Structure formats: structure tokens, C-alpha cells
Amino acid sequence: MHSLLSQWQPRLRALATAGLGEDSAHDINHLQRVWRNARVLLQEHAQADALTVMAACYLHDLVNLPKNHPERHLASRQAAVLACRQLAEQDFPAEKLAGVAHAIETHSFSADLRPTTIEAQIVQDADRIDALGAVGLARLFYTAARMDSALAHGTDPLAQHRALNDKAYALDHIVTKLDKLPGKMQTAAGRALAEQRLAVLTDFRAAFAGEWGVSRVLN
Incomplete structure (x- = not known):
């Protein structure tokens, strides 16, 4: 083979x-x-x-x-x-x-x-894993820019008081889609790898929101 x-x-x-x-x-x-x-x-x-x-x-x-x-x-x-x-x-x-x-x-x-x-399950998992982690994060914002989406909502980046809208705000995509991918994995190995890479996105989202708020205070 x-x-x-x-x-x-x-x-x-x-x-x-x-x-x-x-x-x-x-x-x-x-x-x-x-x-x-x-x-x-x-x-x-x-x-x-x-x-x-x-x-x-x-x-x-x-x-x-x-x-x-x-x-x-x-x-x-x-x-x-x-x-x-x-x-x-x-x-x-x-x-x-x-x-x-x-x-x-x-x-x-x-x-x-x-x-x-099993072949199709592997391909689906392998493709979705690339939407997570550091590379997935870069792909997210690259795609959002091509769609003319804003980085995040100006006053509520974590959508605590509004409906999520990943077409308008790139950061929302982490919650509307990406954090659901580990649970949709078809293989055990795919799920484990997806969960590891999702942690990169969730940590980034929290850090982004903190800096976004700081920048608004300073400005």
C-alpha cells in the first residue's frame, strides 16, 4: 500500500x-x-x-x-x-x-x-480538525476578511447581551460553529485532537475580549 x-x-x-x-x-x-x-x-x-x-x-x-x-x-x-x-x-x-x-x-x-x-469519517474529521487550533484561527480571520466581517462586536465581543452573528463578527464563529466540532467528530482520535485544538481557540477568545475591552478604555 x-x-x-x-x-x-x-x-x-x-x-x-x-x-x-x-x-x-x-x-x-x-x-x-x-x-x-x-x-x-x-x-x-x-x-x-x-x-x-x-x-x-x-x-x-x-x-x-x-x-x-x-x-x-x-x-x-x-x-x-x-x-x-x-x-x-x-x-x-x-x-x-x-x-x-x-x-x-x-x-x-x-x-x-x-x-x-470509515474512510469518509476519517476525511470529515481530518478536514474539521484543520478548522481548529492556531492554523484554524488564522483561517477563521482570513475567511472573515474575505467576507468583510468585523473582528468582533464593538461593545459586546463575547455576545453576553446580544445574539451571536458570525456573518457580521469573526469572533462569534468560535462559538457558533467551531466549539461544536469536537462533539461531532466521527473517530476517537479525531475527537481527542479536536479538543486539544479547541482549547487554543477558547483561550484566544477570552484573551481577545480582555484586550478588546482594554483598548476601548485606553481610547
């Missing part, structure tokens, strides 16, 4: 790179981090097909619509169709295409589809 992965990895990278847009939160570095996360999860699931997982990790963002796009929830299905077509043209093992498609379709939070194979 290792030789097969080594054979396919550069080809998958090439396919992924050719389809990438200008979104640095979903660039080749993101895809490689997702595959790295997946390799960690594969260690506790030896029965999973690593080639299927690797292909889905590299190709899951072939169609990547902005988070505020009205068809965002359809992007993963479109990516699955495109990935299978491109893989078939590259003579990827035909018996693995359905598994790759399912893993790509179900990785998306927006699509809200349940992964039913």
Missing part, C-alpha cells in the same frame, strides 16, 4: 493544484494538512483504505464556493463528481471511486451529510 500511496500522491497533488482558486484557507497547504491529519487517524483504523482517504483529502475542495454563496451546500457533491471524472481519466482503481466520492460528498459541514464508511 505504501508504494501505491507514493505513486498516487504526486498525481493527486497535481490534480488538486490545477483546480485551486485564490482562497488561501483552501490551498494546497490546507489539503496537505488534511492528509497529514488523516494519516494520524488512520493509525487507529488499519482496516480503512488509505488510498481512498488520500484521494479524498487532496480532491475534496475541487469545487470550493464562498461560505456566503447560495449554493455552498452543493459544492461537495459537485467536487465529488468532478474528482471521480478526473480520477477515472487517470486510471485510478475503479472499485475505489465510489468510496472517494462518498468521502468528498460528506466532508462538508454545509452539506450536512452523514459519512457511513
Whole structure:
């Protein structure tokens, strides 16, 4: 299997790179981090097909619509169709295409589809882990800037006296979505890693709110 992965990895990278847009939160570095996360999860699931997982990790963002796009929830299905077509043209093992498609379709939070194979569960966890921790924090604010969101609410950054709104305030996204990810993990290893990385975000949120308040007093 290792030789097969080594054979396919550069080809998958090439396919992924050719389809990438200008979104640095979903660039080749993101895809490689997702595959790295997946390799960690594969260690506790030896029965999973690593080639299927690797292909889905590299190709899951072939169609990547902005988070505020009205068809965002359809992007993963479109990516699955495109990935299978491109893989078939590259003579990827035909018996693995359905598994790759399912893993790509179900990785998306927006699509809200349940992964039913261990390969798809690993890919979903691996992708969501990259939304947490220090890198996840950087991706959060990068994406918020692309959507013209404010850093935080001017007088109530922790939403103690208002409704959360992560479309308007980047900091709200930690509570509206990201702190729920560990509980949605499909694998035990994914849950443990997600909980470790979530601590980075919760500590940052508290520190941010403290500094935000200080800055307002000083000004």
C-alpha cells in the first residue's frame, strides 16, 4: 500500500493544484494538512483504505464556493463528481471511486451529510480538525476578511447581551460553529485532537475580549 500511496500522491497533488482558486484557507497547504491529519487517524483504523482517504483529502475542495454563496451546500457533491471524472481519466482503481466520492460528498459541514464508511469519517474529521487550533484561527480571520466581517462586536465581543452573528463578527464563529466540532467528530482520535485544538481557540477568545475591552478604555 505504501508504494501505491507514493505513486498516487504526486498525481493527486497535481490534480488538486490545477483546480485551486485564490482562497488561501483552501490551498494546497490546507489539503496537505488534511492528509497529514488523516494519516494520524488512520493509525487507529488499519482496516480503512488509505488510498481512498488520500484521494479524498487532496480532491475534496475541487469545487470550493464562498461560505456566503447560495449554493455552498452543493459544492461537495459537485467536487465529488468532478474528482471521480478526473480520477477515472487517470486510471485510478475503479472499485475505489465510489468510496472517494462518498468521502468528498460528506466532508462538508454545509452539506450536512452523514459519512457511513470509515474512510469518509476519517476525511470529515481530518478536514474539521484543520478548522481548529492556531492554523484554524488564522483561517477563521482570513475567511472573515474575505467576507468583510468585523473582528468582533464593538461593545459586546463575547455576545453576553446580544445574539451571536458570525456573518457580521469573526469572533462569534468560535462559538457558533467551531466549539461544536469536537462533539461531532466521527473517530476517537479525531475527537481527542479536536479538543486539544479547541482549547487554543477558547483561550484566544477570552484573551481577545480582555484586550478588546482594554483598548476601548485606553481610547
